[in-house]
Amino acid sequence: MPSLHDNAPSTTRIRFARVEADRYDTHITRNLSSMRGQFVDEQAYRRLLAAGDALLYEVFEFKRPEVPGELLSGISVVHPGRVGDEYYMTKGHFHQVLETAEVYYCLSGRGMMVMETPEGEWSVKALEPGGILYVPPRWAHRSVNVGASEDLVTLFVYPAHAGHDYGTIERKGFRKLVVDRGNGPEVVDNPRWVS
Amino acid sequence: MPSLHDNAPSTTRIRFARVEADRYDTHITRNLSSMRGQFVDEQAYRRLLAAGDALLYEVFEFKRPEVPGELLSGISVVHPGRVGDEYYMTKGHFHQVLETAEVYYCLSGRGMMVMETPEGEWSVKALEPGGILYVPPRWAHRSVNVGASEDLVTLFVYPAHAGHDYGTIERKGFRKLVVDRGNGPEVVDNPRWVS
Numbered sequence: 192m193p194s195l196h197d198n199a200p201s202t203t204r205i206r207f208a209r210v211e212a213d214r215y216d217t218h219i220t221r222n223l224s225s226m227r228g229q230f231v232d233e234q235a236y237r238r239l240l241a242a243g244d245a246l247l248y249e250v251f252e253f254k255r256p257e258v259p260g261e262l263l264s265g266i267s268v269v270h271p272g273r274v275g276d277e278y279y280m281t282k283g284h285f286h287q288v289l290e291t292a293e294v295y296y297c298l299s300g301r302g303m304m305v306m307e308t309p310e311g312e313w314s315v316k317a318l319e320p321g322g323i324l325y326v327p328p329r330w331a332h333r334s335v336n337v338g339a340s341e342d343l344v345t346l347f348v349y350p351a352h353a354g355h356d357y358g359t360i361e362r363k364g365f366r367k368l369v370v371d372r373g374n375g376p377e378v379v380d381n382p383r384w385v386s
Numbered sequence: 387m388p389s390l391h392d393n394a395p396s397t398t399r400i401r402f403a404r405v406e407a408d409r410y411d412t413h414i415t416r417n418l419s420s421m422r423g424q425f426v427d428e429q430a431y432r433r434l435l436a437a438g439d440a441l442l443y444e445v446f447e448f449k450r451p452e453v454p455g456e457l458l459s460g461i462s463v464v465h466p467g468r469v470g471d472e473y474y475m476t477k478g479h480f481h482q483v484l485e486t487a488e489v490y491y492c493l494s495g496r497g498m499m500v501m502e503t504p505e506g507e508w509s510v511k512a513l514e515p516g517g518i519l520y521v522p523p524r525w526a527h528r529s530v531n532v533g534a535s536e537d538l539v540t541l542f543v544y545p546a547h548a549g550h551d552y553g554t555i556e557r558k559g560f561r562k563l564v565v566d567r568g569n570g571p572e573v574v575d576n577p578r579w580v581s
Contacts, residue, residue, distance in 0.1 A: 200520060253520065255520070260523050288455065291455040292455060294543045296541055312394070330395055351487075
C-alpha cells in the first residue's frame, strides 16, 4: 500500500497463518487493560487482568491522507477468548463524520458485527469467510469474535475523512452484547447500557 | 447488501465456483461487441466477433446513494481469453470526480491492473489472491486477466460520489498494454495511444 506521501499505485499481500501483511504503515494492538469498563462482568475482567494483560485484537492499517476521496483500509484481527460470558471484541466506535459508511470483507474466522445508530436502531450481523458487510452511514460498529479458537480476520475500507468517535461507546456501551451462556453465541440486552 | 433506500446493515456472501453473490443489485455484462476499438488488433477482433459475441467480463454491484460518505462496492469477474495477443480486460475508466480512490482485493485468479494519470504517469501492478491494491485518486484503471483458464475475481470499493469517465479511455486508450507474445504476460507500449 502507498504510504502517506507516495501517490503511485501499490499492492499489499495478506497471508494467513497468523496474519502477516507484507507491507503496512501502523500496527495497533489492544490489550485487556485498554478495555476497562467495556465488558459487563467487572469481576471476571479484574480476575483475567490479574493473570496477564491479554492481547484482544490487532489492526494493520494502511495510511493515506485523511481527506474526502481517499480511502483508509486495513486488516482487523480479533483473537478468540472471553471475559466472563462476553466474547473478545473491539472497542467499537461511531465515525466522527457520522455520514460515512464502511465495508467489511470477512477473510477468516467467525464473528458478529454489533451495530447501532444514535436514533436507537440496532443490528447484529454474522461475519463469515466470503461475507461482505456494509455498515451504512450513522451506524456505530464493533467486531466480536464468536469462534472457539480461531482469529476473526476482516478487511475494512472506509472514507479517509471519517475519523473516529470512541468516546460515545466508552460512556454508553452498545445496546446489545454477544455472549456465550453455554449454548454458543447469543445476542442479549446490555444491562449496563446508558441511554 | 442494503439496497438503495434500505439503511440498515446487511451482509452478502460471495461463493466461488463460478462467482455467485447471493444478493446484489445489478449484474453488468460486457461482451466483445461493447469493446469495439479497445483492442489493438482490429483484424483479430473482427474475426473473434464473427465467431460469436463472447462475454469478456461481469460486474455484480451493490447499489447505494451516490453521495459523499457512502461507498460503492461489488465483485468484478474478468474471464480468461485473448483478442490477438491482448488479454481480455475491462473497459477501464477515470473517476468523474478525479480526486477519488479505489481499493481492490483479489479473491481469485491472476491479473494485472493497468493504471495511468492525466499527467502521464503509468503503473501496472499484479493482482493475485490475497493482494490488496490501492488505486490513489487521479489514476485511471483497467483490470486484465492474465490467467490461462481461470476467472480474475476482485472485490472493489470506492467512494459513492466518484462517477465514471469512460470516454477519455475510449478515445485515447491506455499508454500500456498487457500482451502474450509467447512468453506469458508482458507490458508493452500501446502503438495506438493518442496523446
